[in-house]
Amino acid sequence: MKHVKGLMGTALAVAMLGIGAAQAADVSWMGYSYAEESAKPSVDKIIAGFTSKTGKTVEPIASAFGDLQKNLLLRVRSHTQPDVVQISERWLPSFASLPGLVDYNTVFGADNLAKIYAPEALAMGQVDGKQLALPLMSGSIGMVANNAVLQQAGITEMPKTTDEFKKDLIAIRDKVPNSVPYAMATKNNSDILVDFQTWEYAFGADIIDANGKVVVDSDASKKALGFLVDLMKERLIAPEIGRPDARRLVGQSAAAFYLDAPQSRTFLRSFSGKGKDFDVNIKPMQVPVANAGQEPTSIQWAHLIIAFQQSNPPTKDDANMQFVAWLGDDAVETQFPVEQSALPGTISARANPIVADDAYLSAWAKNNTNPKRNEVGIWSNSGELTDILAEEVQAALLGQKSADDAITSMGARMKESMIKAGHAQ
């Protein structure tokens, strides 16, 4: 009996060692692109390029987009953080206080970085004067239309104002049976956040100001939400739609408009089943505004690269810093972002013909000239803020509350959350 147990214990220990042993690579890179089947080969190419150039190895750690924040934080809590991490720009502030995060200014020098990276993309990686992240690719979340659906509804011009937008939506509802004219995100809290925020800007409203003061409880906000509630009542938007559902609907020409990052093209190609032939239908456009003449806004969007120091203080010669520098190289920047239908973060890559001549990317850039910061995502308590916002918006859209009540309650709850997070109201 004792022997049996002893044997089992040994076997278990051996198994653990065998399976648990970490591969010792020079750099571990956690990211969500590696978890996406379509982007994986591109990531492998980046790594192979780095290895052939420097002889150093990279271990990619895949983590699904929706899971990465949690995985990274759990790893930091247990002191097993990866060396380099691909993150979404809206997570940066919540990661900014993590111990060991590299300020790239101290490694590469602020002046050098300004020479390499496009200013607005570089700015997205700054927190309190520190350069905590560098852009891998950038762009904005803006509106995309499906031209095939517009034609079916007899719409020839893109709507400029919210009134025109609504009129077009009605035409689509009446002429394209069983469609969701505007595939607004009405489920998944982080999706709702982006859509609602876009309309807040379109109505000239704000949610939280730069100092952390909650300002959502305003007439403009009430109008914005009221507008969306009205769209729901008129069946111009539909419940139970998340970003992926919206992509599928637009890809299958069952919806005319939706909000997405420039990666939209890659998704729509795949969801339509038509590949590049579907490109003619994909039209980036300006987000309609409440008042004619108002400047249309979109929301800043980027994939950023953060790193945890390998030596103290970090230097250019650290393997992970070499890798970060490699990610800014033209070899990577003229390829990976384009494959993902997004703008590169570096100046030289943007000037490269591969990027500059891409009609879709330039149309995107032309229509989204005024990207605003994500006002909610940037706070350290953004998880809670996002839940509050989405719950209140959903409650109004589903008719459980009036738009006005929902906004008032959203304001009160957000204030409470901000106070708890240390921002006086």
Next chain:
Amino acid sequence: MSSDTAGPVPTRIEDYPVSRHARRGGLQAVQRRIGLLMLAPAAIAFAVVILYPFGQALALSLFEDTLQSITPTFIGLRNFEQVLTDPEVWGSFGTTVIYVGCSTLGTLVLGLGWALLLNQKFRGRGVIRALTLMPWVVPSTVSAFIWAWIFNSRFGLINGLLLELHLIQVPQAWLSTPEGAMLAVILTRVWRSIPLFMAFFLAGLQNVDTEQLDAARVDGAGNFAILRDHVLPHLRPVLIVVVVLGVIGGLQDFDTIYALTGGGPVRATAVLSVEVYRKAFEQWDVGMASAIGVLWVATLLPPAFFYLRLLVRR
């Protein structure tokens, strides 16, 4: 032996029914050592994966431990203060009671009904019994997928059927209404749990004394009287076990709800298991999450303890 024949309730540990040879005098010390030795591996595993983490959580509930605070700070009972004054947490308690109550009751009724049906002899019974285990055997994510697809607002079966029958004019978003979402998660939960309950009830039914039933039938008892007076009383011990399993399963159920509704719409299906997860892994308020969890245990433990004694003492 069943509980209805049990004697007076024992009041001291020594009075609990124990193996006879365990009482023998001289061997007692040796016996005790063997008993403890056999218990040890399980006890160690229990301590490492359940007890120690729980103790940790208990401690964490007294700390402010959020994203900003990499090192937690002690704040005494302030988390509890916040939890207890938070209407949302109370809401979650209510939602949990509804979810666990309805799904356990639903499974109880349908599982018992199904067991009674499959206890009759008819052609094809063996096949149906075997197939019945399927809902239990498919992974819970899969069952959530299936039901989400059936309830889907655009391409779902339920909408299609109702539209076809002209009972509704436009597709309804069932999972976007609080009632619809709750109904969907309960239906899924019940669907998944019927097989296990059925197995337990079927087992209980094997012990029903058929001679007694025959005698009752000769006395003129109908099917309903047989069910009420003979079968159900006999199933009482099974019922106790099944309720425990049902409540544990329901309370701990995270996967069905997370995969089906994510706790929404708004907070309609945010049961405590989802609430703890969200607080801890989405909002990164580990202290608060722990406080909610501790409160949950504090609410449940006393009744659970008394109820479970029914199980152990038989």
Next chain:
Amino acid sequence: MFDLSSRISKIVFGGLLVVIGFYLFFPIYWMITSALKNNAELYQIIPTFFPHEITFSHFWSAIAESRLLVYLGNSLITSGASATINTILAIYAGYSFAKYRYAGRQPIMLFMLSAQMFPFGLLLISLYPVMTSLGLLDTRPGLILSYIVFALPVATYMLYSYFSQVPDELIDAARADGASDLRIFHTIVLPISVPPIVTVFLYSFMWSWNDLLYSLTLIVSEDKRTIGPGLLLTYLNETNADWGGAMAASLLVSLPIVIAFMFLQRYFIQGVTAGAVK
């Protein structure tokens, strides 16, 4: 048990059989047909009851394009291993509770059972650093150990309940022949306890098999992911809503266990009958 000679009782019996049977089996049918439809037919407002045109493309792409088989393998390994460990632990603990008497026996058992009510999510928060310090984070052994949380107490209780019914005479007789306690247990008690042990194994297995929470959190690497999070993250996530693929993949991953259960279900019900419910 019931007399079904009268017409009305036949109708009630048949009616209930159809209604509950429909609830139990129709969703399975719906999963199968949905997996067999092509996208054009699948994404219709009014669904078709039978697929007009049967296509296996969802199955091929599920196998070829995703890591379905990897997930499946991981789930089988982790669930199988944790169920084995659980069952072994529960066998000894259950027998100890049933046949030996020592101070604290009753309270320990009660406490263990009550602990089954501790929220798993709460335990997870603290299990994470435990796994990290043991170097078991993002490893299958780590997941296997964590899965003990799910079923050990109930498994122990079930076997305790069964072993309590093993007649003491059997043990006494063997002891009179001079056999040691462990020997008696291994050579006499265990061989007659196969059905309840199978039941407990399957019960433990199903808990791990269904897990989403732990695997979602403790496993980061794609190649160690289990089916719960694997399916969720592949088919319905930030970038995808592929119902046909989800249904096909669901069907594929369910298949091995469904087939295994077809054979084991007899034991399972026997085991429940013999053990847990007396």
